[in-house]
Amino acid sequence: MRNIYSIKKVKKYLNNNKVIAIPTETVYGLAGNAYSDEAVKKIFALKKRPKFNPLIVHYNKLSNLKKDCYIDINFKKLYKKFCPGPLTFVLKKKPSSKLSKYVNKNKKTVAVRFPKHKITQEILKNINFPLAAPSANMFSKLSPVSASDVKEEFKKKIKYIVDGGKSKIGLESTIINLVGKPTILRPGGIEPEKIQKILKKKIKINKNFKKILSPGQLRFHYSPGIPIRLNAKKPKKNEAFIQFKKKSKSYKNYFYLSKRGDIKEAGKKLYTLLRLLKNMKYKSISISKIPNEGLGIAINDRLKRASYK
Ligand code: TXA
Ligand code: MG
Numbered sequence: 001m002r003n004i005y006s007i008k009k010v011k012k013y014l015n016n017n018k019v020i021a022i023p024t025e026t027v028y029g030l031a032g033n034a035y036s037d038e039a040v041k042k043i044f045a046l047k048k049r050p051k052f053n054p055l056i057v058h059y060n061k062l063s064n065l066k067k068d069c070y071i072d073i074n075f076k077k078l079y080k081k082f083c084p085g086p087l088t089f090v091l092k093k094k095p096s097s098k099l100s101k102y103v104n105k106n107k108k109t110v111a112v113r114f115p116k117h118k119i120t121q122e123i124l125k126n127i128n129f130p131l132a133a134p135s136a137n138m139f140s141k142l143s144p145v146s147a148s149d150v151k152e153e154f155k156k157k158i159k160y161i162v163d164g165g166k167s168k169i170g171l172e173s174t175i176i177n178l179v180g181k182p183t184i185l186r187p188g189g190i191e192p193e194k195i196q197k198i199l200k201k202k203i204k205i206n207k208n209f210k211k212i213l214s215p216g217q218l219r220f221h222y223s224p225g226i227p228i229r230l231n232a233k234k235p236k237k238n239e240a241f242i243q244f245k246k247k248s249k250s251y252k253n254y255f256y257l258s259k260r261g262d263i264k265e266a267g268k269k270l271y272t273l274l275r276l277l278k279n280m281k282y283k284s285i286s287i288s289k290i291p292n293e294g295l296g297i298a299i300n301d302r303l304k305r306a307s308y309k
Pocket of ligand 2: 134143
């Protein structure tokens with residue numbers, strides 16, 4: 001059952017540098033006051049996240065973001081089209097910013113976004129600071145797309161989980177670096193093609209698995225904890241088999257991402273299905289080819305990392 005969330009309690013926790021889980025349209029986040037060293041350190045500790053991996057800061061107003069970083073014409077164009085929404089910008093941090101140095105490990109840049117979820121927008125309106133929030137999973141594991149996923153990840157270690165229903169997109173935000181030549185550091189909820197259309201130029205997608213541009217883009221991220229075999233035509237014995245769309249013939253170990261082959265639906269279902277198969281105690285998963293365009297680029301990125309040994 002969904003808990004009735006109390007803005008009063010949420011404010012109390014956040015104002016006291018506590019960490020809570022919040023819903024967003026992409027995935028659930030583990031949120032704390034981005035201006036507080038204490039809160040930000042707690043986030044890293046809870047997630048067991050390496051310190052070199054910086055966090056995304058969440059805002060609800062452009063005027064607030066401008067206190068912390070510089071914006072340019074590319075930002076303005078993308079902001080107008082996609083915000084609030086699943087797009088994260090890497091921008092230059094202002095020296096006068098009050099952001100905790102732990103958010104971005106003293107780097108000159110900071111990753112920022114405007115989440116599109118009514119409850120989280122309301123929370124941001126009721127506090128006087130932005131929220132640092134990584135995905136609410138233990139380091140390198142599957143990201144949560146519901147309050148119960150968060151509970152499964154952290155048990156009782158989180159004081160408060162705000163239940164905002166299932167995440168509409170189900171994949172993390174697209175990260176675009178706007179310091180220097182615009183580059184997509186992580187494909188995600190906004191399709192690269194749409195970004196190119198707005199900026200009117202070809203944007204490089206960072207596919208170099210070895211060179212870590214976005215430090216969190218480690219190869220072995222997003223893992224359900226069991227082996228995954230990509231581009232499979234059929235399953236091996238005892239393997240769960242995920243198909244992109246539902247084929248006519250089906251066995252009990254056959255699953256699909258979207259009945260009618262809709263890429264958005266597939267993206268939304270991906271983490272939930274991987275989590276389910278792990279909980280069903282399958283020892284391994286095979287997965288059929290996913291079209292590599294639009295949201296499919298983000299899905300394939302996550303699968304590649306999830307399958308990395
Ligand atoms: O959809 C999302 O973006 C979710 C929700 C909760 O907003 N958050 C999320 O956060 O996915 P996280 O921490 O799981 O991933 C953040 C990514 C990491 O890969 C990190 O390395 C990158 O953002 N990042 C953060 N700051 C950066 C910076 N200054 N430069 C380059 N990459 C950065
Ligand atoms: Mg994450």
